[in-house]
Amino acid sequence: MSEVTAAWKINVFRDKSFYTPFNMICGVILIAGGLVTLLRFTGGLASVTNLDNNYPWGIWIGFDLLAGVALAAGGYVTSAAVYIFGMKRFHSAVRPAILTGFLGYALVVVALHYDVGRPWRLPYPFIMQQGTTSVLFEVAACVALYLTVLFIEFSPAAMEWLGLRRARRIVVKLTMILTIFGVILSTLHQSSLGALFLIAPSKLHPLWYSNYLPVYFFITSIIAGLSMVIFESAMSHRYLGHKMDDTHKKEAEGVTLGFGKAAAFVLFGYFSIKVMGIAAGNHWNLLATNYGIWYLVELLGFVGLPCYLYAVGVRDKNIKLIKWTSALTVLGIVLNRFNICLIAFNWYLPSDQKYFPHWMEIVISVFLVTVGVIIFRFIVTRMPVLYEHPDYEAH
Amino acid sequence: MENEIHTLQEFYTYTKGVIYLLIPVILAGTAGFWSFLTDRDKK
Numbered sequence: 001m002s003e004v005t006a007a008w009k010i011n012v013f014r015d016k017s018f019y020t021p022f023n024m025i026c027g028v029i030l031i032a033g034g035l036v037t038l039l040r041f042t043g044g045l046a047s048v049t050n051l052d053n054n055y056p057w058g059i060w061i062g063f064d065l066l067a068g069v070a071l072a073a074g075g076y077v078t079s080a081a082v083y084i085f086g087m088k089r090f091h092s093a094v095r096p097a098i099l100t101g102f103l104g105y106a107l108v109v110v111a112l113h114y115d116v117g118r119p120w121r122l123p124y125p126f127i128m129q130q131g132t133t134s135v136l137f138e139v140a141a142c143v144a145l146y147l148t149v150l151f152i153e154f155s156p157a158a159m160e161w162l163g164l165r166r167a168r169r170i171v172v173k174l175t176m177i178l179t180i181f182g183v184i185l186s187t188l189h190q191s192s193l194g195a196l197f198l199i200a201p202s203k204l205h206p207l208w209y210s211n212y213l214p215v216y217f218f219i220t221s222i223i224a225g226l227s228m229v230i231f232e233s234a235m236s237h238r239y240l241g242h243k244m245d246d247t248h249k250k251e252a253e254g255v256t257l258g259f260g261k262a263a264a265f266v267l268f269g270y271f272s273i274k275v276m277g278i279a280a281g282n283h284w285n286l287l288a289t290n291y292g293i294w295y296l297v298e299l300l301g302f303v304g305l306p307c308y309l310y311a312v313g314v315r316d317k318n319i320k321l322i323k324w325t326s327a328l329t330v331l332g333i334v335l336n337r338f339n340i341c342l343i344a345f346n347w348y349l350p351s352d353q354k355y356f357p358h359w360m361e362i363v364i365s366v367f368l369v370t371v372g373v374i375i376f377r378f379i380v381t382r383m384p385v386l387y388e389h390p391d392y393e394a395h
Numbered sequence: 396m397e398n399e400i401h402t403l404q405e406f407y408t409y410t411k412g413v414i415y416l417l418i419p420v421i422l423a424g425t426a427g428f429w430s431f432l433t434d435r436d437k438k
Contacts, residue, residue: 261432261433264428264432265428265429265432268424268425268428269425272421272424272425275417275421276414276417276421279410279413279414279417280410280414281410282400282406282409282410282413311428311431311432314432315431315432315434315435
């Protein structure tokens with residue numbers, strides 16, 4: 001170790017500002033996550049999970065992957081609104097949304113390694129697979145391609161930071177084609193994640209099972225994307241406000257109101273087709289069962305209520321209400337994915353055979369979210385994400 | 396019971412009938428919700 005490195009380390013660890021509550025909590029989570037990661041990749045799934053033959057998919061798929069992909073939808077929703085539909089007043093929301101989307105998808109791929117194991121086999125879907133008609137192949141191809149698209153879409157911010165003018169000029173010219181490509185890929189794989197469950201009509205409770213699951217997943221991804229942009233903007237405003245320029249601060253209210261209005265309308269549409277779904281399956285009688293009550297909690301508490309609260313927030317221009325509603329909606333999306341993947345899955349099994357995540361599974365999920373937050377903070381405090389770089393024109 | 400369903404034909408006739416009743420309600424609801432959402436924009 002060189003003397004300079006040693007001196008830097010001593011200074012960092014002696015500096016009192018290093019021991020903030022945020023750093024301390026993150027440090028503990030990272031250490032715990034690192035240890036469980038070691039256990040997972042040396043001892044196998046059985047050493048850290050409660051997975052079995054009835055439940056080969058646990059929270060690493062239900063939360064990290066299904067909810068993670070939905071919540072990372074803000075990238076395509078925002079860039080489509082700004083570049084395809086020409087809503088330039090939301091331009092300041094594009095970079096944070098794309099960064100959130102990129103980190104979300106990157107962590108989805110990392111989380112998948114925990115579940116699948118053997119990371120060196122990541123390219124297998126493309127070189128050794130059972131056929132291109134597999135829904136999982138489509139998901140793998142779209143996620144890989146969309147992750148690449150998000151990386152290129154975000155790269156101008158990194159290039160401005162590094163001073164790579166010529167490269168930035170080339171990438172900026174690709175903005176429209178990348179946005180179109182991103183929307184197509186997102187439409188495909190967001191719906192395909194719902195289509196995965198079409199293979200298990202007898203395992204998923206009839207209230208949640210539907211031929212329209214791919215449509216439900218796609219529509220909820222739009223709701224999740226809109227809500228995550230509002231939620232992320234609220235968090236950035238609160239904790240990274242010093243990094244925002246005047247344009248971002250001025251536009252933030254308009255973004256919250258505009259996205260809140262869109263979310264309210266899409267939630268209304270989603271609520272309507274869910275009711276039509278009950279009618280199409282003639283499942284009214286199931287609403288009086290325990291699972292039916294839980295279904296109503298999801299439908300009324302996490303779809304109907306946010307829809308109404310968003311609408312009231314937009315009407316009254318109540319930014320605080322819209323921000324809190326975005327958190328409720330995000331929670332609702334996570335609950336929906338949990339219901340489909342875990343709670344209403346194998347619904348007929350006795351409770352002692354039902355899956356409940358091992359504490360180490362929860363540690364890994366918290367670990368991955370924490371890694372995402374730390375990388376987000378690292379990038380936002382260095383690159384022009386929440387402010388326009390003075391030397392470059394906005395694109 | 397009159398509402399008992401014995402065949403796939405009866406199932407679809409019944410469920411489609413309920414959906415056809417729901418559609419005008421949802422369409423009217425959508426128009427109403429949109430005006431609730433936007434009526435203060437003009438002011």
